[in-house]
Amino acid sequence: MSLAAARYRAHVAAVWAAGPSDGAHDLGHLARVWANARKIALDEPEVDVSVLEAAVWFHDLVNLPKNSPDRARASTLSADAAVAFLRSDGFPAEKLPAVAHAIAAHSFSAGIAPETPEARILQDADRLEALGAIGLARMFLISGRMGGGIVDMDDPMALHRPLDDKAFALDHLEVKLLGLPATMQTRTGRLMAEERAEWMMSFRSRLLAEIG
Structure with missing residues (x-):
């Protein structure tokens, strides 16, 4: 430093x-x-x-x-x-x-x-903090602090309801985070963002599998 x-x-x-x-x-x-x-x-x-x-x-x-x-x-x-x-x-x-x-x-x-x-x-550097493993950790931390839950167990992917990331942390992926790679201003930032977003989608698939 x-x-x-x-x-x-x-x-x-x-x-x-x-x-x-x-x-x-x-x-x-x-x-x-x-x-x-x-x-x-x-x-x-x-x-x-x-x-x-x-x-x-x-x-x-x-x-x-x-x-x-x-x-x-x-x-x-x-x-x-x-x-x-x-x-x-x-x-x-x-x-x-x-x-x-x-x-x-x-x-x-x-x-x-x-x-x-x-x-x-x-x-770009700041938006990368919203993606990947650290992005998920921060997403759930902030959601819990604001009184939100992890996921809507009745409709986790919001197929039959409006997305609501104030109520359900997982909704924030679709509301904002998975769209961040397209907003990146630099080539390096975009490549890093795409890799992290792909990992987040893998996490979501695992979470959905675990909750059935």
Whole structure:
């Protein structure tokens, strides 16, 4: 971990310590997103690593619950808070807009199109966290936290009812997660997403087999 990243991590930890805990958005999440981002960046041209590193570590600085009415504003609030800290930390002023844009554009709910290499990489790196084994773990954790169940035992695949991922965690695969590979902005991110989504479908098949 770079010296800058160590400062960023410490600041995020201090900010989060003052709020409610969220096992799906913790320091481990940030470390995994940074690992994803570094892997994707190897195949992307003209990436400013200092911008990408700062954006990754601060992308969830303002972390609002999934069911918060202000959820769509979380990424822009995080961007504002990140810029304020980075300015005081001596980060190059001319790079602050790029950090802010990458953070603001990473969010699915914000609906902001990524316009820079760093923004595209961060969006892909973060969305990979919603796929694969870690994606399933986070999906069930968040669903349980919000009062949802695992699966509708009467109609697990929603063949005769509307999908409802607030009531049943498994529905979230069709509602959102299995569509994420098509939204990926980079070739490497898309390949990683497709592999993870395929694994999730295998898990669903096993789950359905076990519940009969």
